[in-house]
Amino acid sequence: MEILLQQIINGLTTGSVYAVVALGYTMVYGVIQLINFAHGEVVMIGAMVAFSVITALAGSGLPPLLIVLAGVLAAIPSCMLMGYLLERVAYRPLRHAPRLAPLITAIGMSIILQHLALLAWGRNPLAFPQIIDNRVFSVGGAAISTVQIAIILLSLVMMAGLSGFVYRTRFGIAIRATAENVHVAGLMGVNANRVIAATFVIGAALGAVAGVMYGSYYGIAHYTMGFNLGLKAFSAAVLGGIGNIAGAMLGGILLGLVEALGTGYVGELTDLCDWPPAHDWLTAQCADGGNFVLFGSNYQDVFAFLMLILVLVFRPSGLLGERVSERA
Amino acid sequence: MKTSRERIGLALVAIALIALPFVLAAAGTAWVRITNFAVLFVLLSLGLNIVVGFAGLLDLGYVAFFAVGAYVYALLASPHFGLHLPFWLILPIGATVACIAGVMLGAPTLRLRGDYLAIVTLGFGEIVRIFMNNLSAPINLTNGPKGINRIDPFQIGALNFSASDTIGGLVFSGPIKYYYFLLLVLLAVIVINRRLQDSRIGRAWVAIREDEIAAKASGINTRNIKLLAFAMGASFGGVAGGMFAAIQGFVSPESFVLNESIMVLAMVVLGGMGNIWGVIAGALLLSFVPELLRYTVEPAQRALFGKLLVDPEVLRMLVFGLALVLTMRFRPAGLWPETRHRREMDENRA
Numbered sequence: 001m002e003i004l005l006q007q008i009i010n011g012l013t014t015g016s017v018y019a020v021v022a023l024g025y026t027m028v029y030g031v032i033q034l035i036n037f038a039h040g041e042v043v044m045i046g047a048m049v050a051f052s053v054i055t056a057l058a059g060s061g062l063p064p065l066l067i068v069l070a071g072v073l074a075a076i077p078s079c080m081l082m083g084y085l086l087e088r089v090a091y092r093p094l095r096h097a098p099r100l101a102p103l104i105t106a107i108g109m110s111i112i113l114q115h116l117a118l119l120a121w122g123r124n125p126l127a128f129p130q131i132i133d134n135r136v137f138s139v140g141g142a143a144i145s146t147v148q149i150a151i152i153l154l155s156l157v158m159m160a161g162l163s164g165f166v167y168r169t170r171f172g173i174a175i176r177a178t179a180e181n182v183h184v185a186g187l188m189g190v191n192a193n194r195v196i197a198a199t200f201v202i203g204a205a206l207g208a209v210a211g212v213m214y215g216s217y218y219g220i221a222h223y224t225m226g227f228n229l230g231l232k233a234f235s236a237a238v239l240g241g242i243g244n245i246a247g248a249m250l251g252g253i254l255l256g257l258v259e260a261l262g263t264g265y266v267g268e269l270t271d272l273c274d275w276p277p278a279h280d281w282l283t284a285q286c287a288d289g290g291n292f293v294l295f296g297s298n299y300q301d302v303f304a305f306l307m308l309i310l311v312l313v314f315r316p317s318g319l320l321g322e323r324v325s326e327r328a
Numbered sequence: 329m330k331t332s333r334e335r336i337g338l339a340l341v342a343i344a345l346i347a348l349p350f351v352l353a354a355a356g357t358a359w360v361r362i363t364n365f366a367v368l369f370v371l372l373s374l375g376l377n378i379v380v381g382f383a384g385l386l387d388l389g390y391v392a393f394f395a396v397g398a399y400v401y402a403l404l405a406s407p408h409f410g411l412h413l414p415f416w417l418i419l420p421i422g423a424t425v426a427c428i429a430g431v432m433l434g435a436p437t438l439r440l441r442g443d444y445l446a447i448v449t450l451g452f453g454e455i456v457r458i459f460m461n462n463l464s465a466p467i468n469l470t471n472g473p474k475g476i477n478r479i480d481p482f483q484i485g486a487l488n489f490s491a492s493d494t495i496g497g498l499v500f501s502g503p504i505k506y507y508y509f510l511l512l513v514l515l516a517v518i519v520i521n522r523r524l525q526d527s528r529i530g531r532a533w534v535a536i537r538e539d540e541i542a543a544k545a546s547g548i549n550t551r552n553i554k555l556l557a558f559a560m561g562a563s564f565g566g567v568a569g570g571m572f573a574a575i576q577g578f579v580s581p582e583s584f585v586l587n588e589s590i591m592v593l594a595m596v597v598l599g600g601m602g603n604i605w606g607v608i609a610g611a612l613l614l615s616f617v618p619e620l621l622r623y624t625v626e627p628a629q630r631a632l633f634g635k636l637l638v639d640p641e642v643l644r645m646l647v648f649g650l651a652l653v654l655t656m657r658f659r660p661a662g663l664w665p666e667t668r669h670r671r672e673m674d675e676n677r678a
Binding site: 034037093097099100102107108109111112114115116118227231235238291292293294296298305312316 | 380384386388436437439440443444446447448450451452454455458461462465466586587590593594597638642645646648649650651652653655656657660
């Protein structure tokens, strides 16, 4: 029972990070119906910038919270700039080209960003300096740390903020109108170029914070971290229904939970020794309390992908999404 | 009918290709090896070209099929399981297993749009690598991250591809023998590709690429034809993987990372999606340019700055990234475009 609770807590933590990154995918997709392939790399850059700033300030004697805040505040504009550049270089010039074209430029951009990060920060992961007093609380036998609480709360605040922005402000109306129909929105006086650029920039800003949260949860930031995180967040966005903001949040949290519970229990579930004896050879393997675990927790990264496949096969529109079909 | 001038041209190219390894061997055996890998990449690009170029399905996990072919070869011809089957038996097995993997990947994703396919294939490539990395327990299938070594080289009767033979004063080193074998395979693949392109299937692929709904309305069974593209592309990847394992003598999950898929994609895109000759040229260009950079940039940096600032490996990936972005921006149909594809791409740019 403690394990279950612990995995739920861990799942909520990673899930809220996935949800925030997934918002970046889903907003861009909602407006231009294209996947922002390089979003994961933007998140990575955010984590790297923040970690550099935090490491540089770690010895300065400033209060730890202020240092982390400085790191986040440095990461946000860097990522926003990155998101804007991405839109200008990889997407805007190819808006009327075949769908394959912007995808390919975005893949190119993500490779370039990844290797520029490698040049700037090197091959070794950056470690999060030990400045925060990470207290651990016990909840019903499971542990929850201050970092985890902070991540979950901050994610909720950002999700609420974004919802407020999209559903309550004038610019939010413009975004939703553009998502509905670019041309008609243009006729109503919406500057489509600005809206599209804004979705990239807003997604990148959220991604910057998500990158810092993810990095501080695992204690490291690495130039390859954007790939896996991006893939998972994308799966989360699809799970919730891509293009749908509430869907991305739901999908992120669900995916985090599935991954944590899957990783926690897959070893037990696939231990053939716990299954009815099938073969003499297997029984011999299990003698003396032995195990025969088919898939252990090292398959952690597989769950998101399996989830993605299952959603695509059984409910391609996602949990909350509208019907996705080939556009004529 | 071919004119006599064309025949002479073809004969000259053939002679040049036959003489090439000896010229390269004079510069160092390393260059023969580099050429062999370039030809392997040409094979991979031609395989991916079927999926991306002909059928317009963006596959970012193509290296998974290469990996499947390589591991099939490694498992069936190495001391790992004590199996030592001949290569002419393993290569078709590898192609078949890769083909099945291709269909397994294609089937659940075919109803979906191109960008979903890209992400799913990307994830698929990663999953295959995770399995290769972890299938060392509870039963040791793949030997995990350590990989499988001491893989058998090709062997035809007494002719061993890893040893040197001297015939009539010419030294046929191992890489040179592989070169000729690769050349033969390449020739076969080119012929198959050309025939495919002009066939009913090839035209159906192009129709799907241009407009799937119209293709369906014209009576094309889009599901089967798309699956066929995946299966064919995957089989070519499987064959190339088998040869890679034999030439290298060693396979590990390290060789099959996402960057490899991106490299092959960049070759197809740069050369011109859908055009066989363009793809070959793109693959050769992107195979040799990074090698040339390796031999020039590294000494140049050491001479100028006294130390290595930019690792050639990083530079290589930057070249691939730039190739993707710049081609799409300025020459979207590739350096040597297929006529119809160029029309399509230009039309949409206007």
